[in-house]
């Protein structure tokens with residue numbers, strides 16, 4: 001088969017993909033090297049309110065302000081310290097010795113001055129290196145961030161992509177509400193544009209409309225046909241420009257408004273980006289049928305923009321709510337046109353017990369965030385808020401918050417997830433200890449294996465929780481409860497006041 005025909009067939013058979021899981025694992029295992037035309041990423045950093053908001057909007061449960069979501073916790077753990085070394089080894093493997101040396105001294109200094117940013121940079125470094133490998137030689141990467149970390153990120157990108165492949169620092173200016181009283185208002189984001197090589201694709205025809213003010217002040221001539229134009233002596237000859245032709249965009253964009261809280265397409269993600277922003281990026285460096293990857297796809301703005309512009313797409317997110325949001329968005333915007341199974345697949349969310357086993361197996365194998373994927377899945381599935389506490393605190397994997405009285409006092413059920421093949425009654429005793437130490441009203445164990453009779457007895461002995469007043473005054477709930485993965489797949493949930501409301505309605 002001629003190569004061109006082969007390529008066309010491959011393009012036609014291409015199925016878009018949504019992946020649930022840690023992007024490092026997924027990019028390494030599922031995405032071939034040199035296969036992507038554009039990567040856009042808007043990684044979380046201090047965007048904790050993101051998950052909290054989307055959680056409470058979509059699950060319908062309250063979350064305390066200070067609760068830190070699993071996908072935005074930056075602590076310099078022992079594992080992160082190991083990752084510093086791993087990244088150094090990878091740089092050596094890539095023959096990037098100069099940056100490797102810099103990396104060692106940089107990270108050593110940051111350990112003492114800013115360990116939070118260091119933890120974030122290690123996380124980003126490992127992923128950006130893999131992203132570079134996934135790009136075709138003609139491909140580009142756009143990284144969206146803000147002033148909190150942009151100065152560090154640019155150094156990282158210079159080191160991984162090479163200073164010579166830096167193309168632009170785009171300043172996206174917006175004007176949303178809220179202004180501080182003691183400094184200038186921060187009203188811009190930064191988007192770094194790097195290409196993989198010097199031979200990158202740039203859409204030479206891409207133009208944006210001139211602003212009205214610009215047209216008024218610059219287009220002062222009339223051509224022979226009576227059309228308004230601008231005549232300029234450019235590169236050795238006189239040229240004529242027309243307002244309707246548009247202009248090559250600047251590296252500062254002030255004509256794309258941020259999504260205000262009333263916007264029609266707002267989905268509840270505080271960090272949701274406007275479609276127009278993504279469309280501009282996609283149009284500038286890709287053609288129809290090119291492949292666009294967003295490894296932190298949130299509520300899927302990149303996916304929607306790529307679909308609108310007839311590009312192929314791949315989205316990855318570690319949060320299951322995000323995957324379901326994107327599926328809903330596709331259904332609403334492209335009914336019958338974009339169908340699951342035919343036009344895109346969802347990978348990584350188990351729906352059978354065999355797939356749960358696979359997820360546990362993958363979690364045990366992963367060296368990355370993916371090692372907690374079974375916990376994340378189980379917690380999210382029962383409507384819990386997946387938390388950051390991986391160790392200490394007796395291993396709280398998440399919490400379900402609910403109101404315990406008419407005054408809306410928050411109560412919580414702490415969750416512990418066990419993938420063990422064999423369970424012991426001591427798990428329940430430990431859980432009760434953790435519940436009491438954390439002032440939690442209730443505790444839930446989610447296990448892969450079936451609980452023993454002794455465990456069930458321990459739960460019964462832990463007593464009952466009673467609501468003070470309200471709809472369920474005098475109702476009683478077991479303080480400690482167990483659900484297996486199989487129960488969850490069959491739709492069972494913990495017995496809590498709000499799940500009884502759901503059942504009632």
Ligand SMILES: C[S@@+](CC[C@H](N)C(=O)[O-])C[C@H]1O[C@@H](n2cnc3c(N)ncnc32)[C@H](O)[C@@H]1O
Pocket residue numbers: 021022023024042043044045047050071072269271272273274295296297298299300301302316317318319322369
């Ligand atoms: C700032 S949001 C992206 C918002 C997106 N640009 C939009 O317009 O909707 C960051 C996303 O990254 C996801 N995330 C965090 N860590 C991740 C990881 N290791 N792998 C995949 N996704 C991750 C979070 O769940 C969150 O949805």
